[in-house]
Amino acid sequence: NAGVTQTPKFRILKIGQSMTLQCAQDMNHNYMYWYRQDPGMGLKLIYYSVGAGITDKGEVPNGYNVSRSTTEDFPLRLELAAPSQTSVYFCASSLEAGGNNEQFFGPGTRLTVL
Amino acid sequence: QKEVEQDPGPLSVPEGAIVSLNCTYSNSAFQYFMWYRQYSRKGPELLMYTYSSGNKEDGRFTAQVDKSSKYISLFIRDSQPSDSATYLCAMRDLANFNKFYFGSGTKLNVKP
Numbered sequence: 001n002a003g004v005t006q007t008p009k010f011r012i013l014k015i016g017q018s019m020t021l022q023c024a025q026d027m028n029h030n031y032m033y034w035y036r037q038d039p040g041m042g043l044k045l046i047y048y049s050v051g052a053g054i055t056d057k058g059e060v061p062n063g064y065n066v067s068r069s070t071t072e073d074f075p076l077r078l079e080l081a082a083p084s085q086t087s088v089y090f091c092a093s094s095l096e097a098g099g100n101n102e103q104f105f106g107p108g109t110r111l112t113v114l
Numbered sequence: 115q116k117e118v119e120q121d122p123g124p125l126s127v128p129e130g131a132i133v134s135l136n137c138t139y140s141n142s143a144f145q146y147f148m149w150y151r152q153y154s155r156k157g158p159e160l161l162m163y164t165y166s167s168g169n170k171e172d173g174r175f176t177a178q179v180d181k182s183s184k185y186i187s188l189f190i191r192d193s194q195p196s197d198s199a200t201y202l203c204a205m206r207d208l209a210n211f212n213k214f215y216f217g218s219g220t221k222l223n224v225k226p
Contacts, residue, residue: 004157031212040122042202042216043158050212058213090157101211105157
């Protein structure tokens, strides 16, 4: 099992450009999440999904969009990149929501918006 | 006020020392408490998980939760250079099962 994979590893965007951060998991997990991690700020939830076709906003959704057409994939879309979106983005997945709900994280995408 | 507060460190200790990492929180509804370890340039990985109050031990790691003080701790015994990483606490309540609140992380350096 590859676990949770993310592409690209690094990206530099200009202000106003758009891009899609890819996330895939091969563990047949229903729940998937997108976080951003800013220095000294911890992880903030952007969006999450409880299954194919179902997504919901997290704590910091503005400027982002997601879709979940399959169980495996959960891409994150930035439409008009802004410097405030410079961050490290982590995708995670979990088997279930209750109890432990261990989240498995991908290696992250480092995004810089100039 | 942040939901979860964590001292960013860095914390530097000699190999073999006992390490104490802590988080405080403000939301009394939090019931599930987790500790994640994050190596440089990697994603977080779950170390320990506890439900409600009490202690939980796993090898060299002990997690403690004191709900009356809204305070959680992670102890690492016989620390090793391989323990050098950033440690993040995380917690959630019963109602919002998909919403995790993370601390900012404490960077630990264990010197050989």
